[in-house]
Amino acid sequence: MNTQKPSLYGMTLDELEGILTPLGQPGFRAVQVFEWMYRHHARRIQEMTNLPADLRDALEQHWGLDRLAISKADESQDGTKKYLYPVSGHTFVESAYIPETERKTLCVSTQGGCKMGCLFCMTARQGFQTQLTAGQIVAQLEAIPERDEISHLVYMGMGEPLDNTREVIKSIALLTHPRGYGISPRRITVSTIGILPGIQALMAETQVNLAVSLHNPFHEQRKQIMPIESVYPLRDVLAFLETQDFSKRKLSFEYIMFDGLNDSPAHAKELVRILSRLPCRVNLLHFHPIPQSPMRPCPRETMEAFQAILKEKGLMTTIRKSRGEDIQAACGLLSTKELVNQSKTDSDPDY
Numbered sequence: 001m002n003t004q005k006p007s008l009y010g011m012t013l014d015e016l017e018g019i020l021t022p023l024g025q026p027g028f029r030a031v032q033v034f035e036w037m038y039r040h041h042a043r044r045i046q047e048m049t050n051l052p053a054d055l056r057d058a059l060e061q062h063w064g065l066d067r068l069a070i071s072k073a074d075e076s077q078d079g080t081k082k083y084l085y086p087v088s089g090h091t092f093v094e095s096a097y098i099p100e101t102e103r104k105t106l107c108v109s110t111q112g113g114c115k116m117g118c119l120f121c122m123t124a125r126q127g128f129q130t131q132l133t134a135g136q137i138v139a140q141l142e143a144i145p146e147r148d149e150i151s152h153l154v155y156m157g158m159g160e161p162l163d164n165t166r167e168v169i170k171s172i173a174l175l176t177h178p179r180g181y182g183i184s185p186r187r188i189t190v191s192t193i194g195i196l197p198g199i200q201a202l203m204a205e206t207q208v209n210l211a212v213s214l215h216n217p218f219h220e221q222r223k224q225i226m227p228i229e230s231v232y233p234l235r236d237v238l239a240f241l242e243t244q245d246f247s248k249r250k251l252s253f254e255y256i257m258f259d260g261l262n263d264s265p266a267h268a269k270e271l272v273r274i275l276s277r278l279p280c281r282v283n284l285l286h287f288h289p290i291p292q293s294p295m296r297p298c299p300r301e302t303m304e305a306f307q308a309i310l311k312e313k314g315l316m317t318t319i320r321k322s323r324g325e326d327i328q329a330a331c332g333l334l335s336t337k338e339l340v341n342q343s344k345t346d347s348d349p350d351y
Contacts, residue, residue: 005064008045009037010135012173023058031179037065038180041142067139068093080323083144087112087136091129093158095140097150098323105152108140110168111159116193119225120215120256122290123158132159134170141181153183155190156211162190162198172206185209191254196232196240209250211283212237216262217270225261234274242277251280256287257298257306268309281316288322 008016016030032050036042045060071092072084081097091112098105112129114121137155141147153175155161161168172188175181185207192199193213202210214234216222223229241251253275257263271282284307287297298306303319310317 004066005062007066007135008033008059008063009065009067010133010138010174012170013177013179019059019063023055025055029055033059034177035179038138038174038177039182041147068136068143070143076323078323081144081146083140085136085140085143087130087132093132093136093140095144095157096323097144097146099146099149103151104146104149105154106141106144106146106150107154107156108137109157109159110137110155110161110164114159115163116160117227118193118213120258120287120290120293120295125290131164131167134167134174137167137171138174138181141175150183152187153189154211155188160193160195162192162195162202165195165198165201169201169205172208176206186249189250189252193226193228194232194234194237195228196237199237200240203244207249209252210241211252211254212241213256214253214271215256217267217274221262238274238278246279251278253280253282254285255282256285257303258287259296259298259302261295263298263302263306265306265309268306269313272310272313272315275315276313281318282310284317284319286320286322 008019011019011034013030013034016033017027020029020033021027029051033048036048040047042048043065045056045063045065048056051059068085068087070083071086074082074084076082079099083095083097085093085095087093093109093112095109096107098107110132112132113126114123115128116124118124140157141150141153144150155168168190172185172190175183175188176185186209189209189211190202190206191211191213192202199210199212202208213226214222215226217234219229219233219235222234253271255262255271275282284303286303287295289295289297307317307319
């Protein structure tokens with residue numbers, strides 16, 4: 001029998017009011033609890049010292065402040081750190097801390113595993129385990145020792161964020177609330193492979209930046225490596241984005257380059273054609289090889305030639321530097337290894 005108390009951590013102001021109002025508490029009590037959790041980082045309800053003692057006792061009878069906790073940390077030679085969090089049972093998620101001169105970025109996960117089946121993604125190979133709650137997403141920031149240094153957040157870790165749209169949007173509300181973490185939405189980017197209803201909700205309900213994982217501009221070729229293309233074709237996603245206002249948020253397209261598959265001048269020219277009406281940036285990414293994959297990384301000189309075509313035609317284009325390769329921080333491999341290790345430990349007492 002599970003006797004663990006449900007956690008207040010991850011609740012919005014409205015949800016806290018729904019708990020406190022039946023206890024006869026005024027509205028400002030919810031604000032106080034909210035601030036204790038997300039501004040003052042309280043670990044226990046009894047730390048909320050501006051709440052009456054009897055209210056703290058009443059809350060503590062039924063609620064806790066449990067959240068994800070780090071179980072393992074790896075540090076790359078380039079300073080990138082990868083944090084592992086057990087979610088439940090055999091499920092693990094990870095976040096990556098990426099320090100740079102002018103910014104400190106945290107890359108967070110939104111799911112345990114992934115359903116999307118992209119052929120180049122290691123996380124997809126482990127299948128789907130669970131959706132993360134808003135509290136579990138936000139707790140990836142709360143738990144790390146660099147929490148107060150973080151300047152930017154990217155939803156680019158394990159899972160497809162817009163396959164978990166409601167919890168992702170709720171987590172953004174918690175992170176950007178002025179009485180909580182107070183992070184500017186302009187410093188938050190959500191990545192998606194192109195789930196159109198999720199993009200529509202994100203654009204309507206938030207002001208965060210959007211990054212679309214594109215990887216091939218041709219419908220049939222994209223469909224071979226990204227099954228989502230059969231459900232939400234890229235042309236429909238782009239048609240919607242062309243109706244949106246990007247004056248107060250950034251739009252980018254991520255493009256992993258595979259040797260001989262999507263790196264030709266024809267691909268570059270098609271990218272120019274389909275993106276020329278959008279105020280966007282294209283980020284060219286190195287492919288990090290995964291086991292038993294026929295795909296190969298694209299040579300640097302090919303990437304530079306590809307970039308030159310895009311820039312010549314007016315598309316702002318960057319070749320992104322790989323970070324944390326030695327600890328698999330770019331592809332979710334560590335969490336996959338942890339799943340395998342946990343399975344072996346459970347099934348083999350001598351392992």
